[in-house]
Amino acid sequence: MPLSHLPINKKARIASIHGGYGFQRKLGVMGIREKQEIKIVSKQPFHGPLTIEVCGSQMTLGRGMAQKITVEVVQ
């Protein structure tokens, strides 16, 4: 499912990241890469940004960016 659909505080693993090379790299250097564990800390209302936790640090990213990230829930 797209990252934006992941419920808050549920652990998941990044399955794939769509988008151009520049976009992938921008996320990659921040630790957002395939196979990394990820979790959503908060979602702002009215399609506002998401705050996620990945690789031991938190970051905020826009909803549109989150649509391009596909995740699988980890049991």
Next chain:
Amino acid sequence: MGNPNVGKSVVFSRLTGANVIASNYPGTTVDFSKGNMRIDGKRVEIIDAPGTYSLEPTNKAEEAASKMLKKADVLINVVDATNLERNLYLTLQLLERNIPVIIALNLWDETHHLGIHINEKELETLLGVPIVPTVALTGEGIKTLVSRIKDAKINEKIKPTSEEGRWVEIGSIIGKVEQVEHRHHTFRDKISDLTIRPHTGIPIAIGIIFCAFWFVRLIGENLIEYIFDPIFENLYLPIVMRLSEWLGPGIAHTILIGEYGVEIDFFESLGILTTGLYVPIAAVLPYIVAFYFTLSILEDTGYLPRLATLVDKIFHKLGMHGHGIVPLFLGLGCNVPGALSTRTLETRKQRFISATLLAICVPCMAQMAMIFGALGTYGLYYIGLVFLTLTILYIVIGLILNRFIKGESPEIFLEIPPYRRPSLKATFKKTWMRIRWFLKEAIPYLFVGVLIINVLYVIGILQWFGNAVSPVMEGLFGLPGDASIALITGFLRKDLAVGMLITLNMAPLQLVIAVTMLTIYFPCVATFAVLIKELGIKDMLKSAAIMVGVAIIVGFLLRIILLGA
């Protein structure tokens, strides 16, 4: 060099003793700082580069960092030990460059709290360059770092590789040197969650902003009442009065002190030594001190990125994203640092909108002093009208510019650092750094402003101009012709115009119009100069046209709404 928010600036100031702004907000070092230090009796120059996650830049600050790299003889790579994996990406890129590297493993003390164990000896062997654990805030490890700078070396074995290759390499390094204990949700994590989730975060944000402004007022008022005013009234005034008598009537008296025979009033006399000195130092400076001190605390704790997250949606509608709150906040103190911080926004469109809105709708402390000085005696209602107008303008102009300015408004992408306890010393240092902008830029302009205005007044040019444009002022805005003189003065310094407005004996609602127009129509010369540098001449002309246009439209609308046709 290093990632944003890892303590580079603190390491730098430890090494050089220089004043550097360090904050718990990614991207505050937009300009680089230089400093000198001695190693074994030799003088070397150290440069503090803006934080960057990689050598392929995504904004202007990061671009500056990559360019600086080419000139370096030795690189001190500051690494956040609590986030080794991500930080090592830049480290590997640096090691590929054939420049000697030494690594400061900073925030070393935090790793213990977080249950992270790093074998730094093993890491040193694997990377082949010296590694020194440091706690820059307390100074721990800095001496060792200095003594080992000469050991910095090039790791010949690391060759340029692909992005994927670097991550594989990092994965293998991390596996060998780092162990992380499972960690429970701490109190700090809970606060962090509460302040970033909308239903708790938004009320908390409103509370914090409210408290912050209350705190600014408290400090500012007390500084004025107990320190600045007594000094001016009791020590300085007698000296000026004696000077006044000694000078006698004449041009020198008018320029230095004000009109002869009229009792000296620090707001209204308009002499270099009276208004020119009192307004910036005793009326504006105390609030600037209070404001930047408070803002520095908010920054250093790490609250601002959370606030940026909460307001992102609104700012996105205005063509920026949550980061746009930084120029807005910094600009409330003095527009100059605000204008400089627009540099951290990614695209030209975002920078243009943010700078234009800053110049039009964000009153700096000097402007606020003017607003409060002119309207304070009539009551909060009138002051409220001015601020309400400015807020509406910020939103309306933002919405319009977002629609018509070409270019992209990328989404927010911002690291949320853990909360940290601000160091009082660092906070004071940073407050001082920002006040210096005001002292360096604003005060000379105020002096020159008073001088020019007085000379023009003595020659009679100002009166002539006032008469010439008085039909426009009266017809369009319902203001006396002499208000135009205040508008001209306002270009040099806004706070200077207040005295002129007070002496015109306008009705409170007329004052609201005049003060609002003064705030909108142009930034002061100092901000103007910085904006030309940041936006380029062409964009700045566009921006200035918008400012003047908006001032005329708003002045006219206010006249119709407040004074009737």
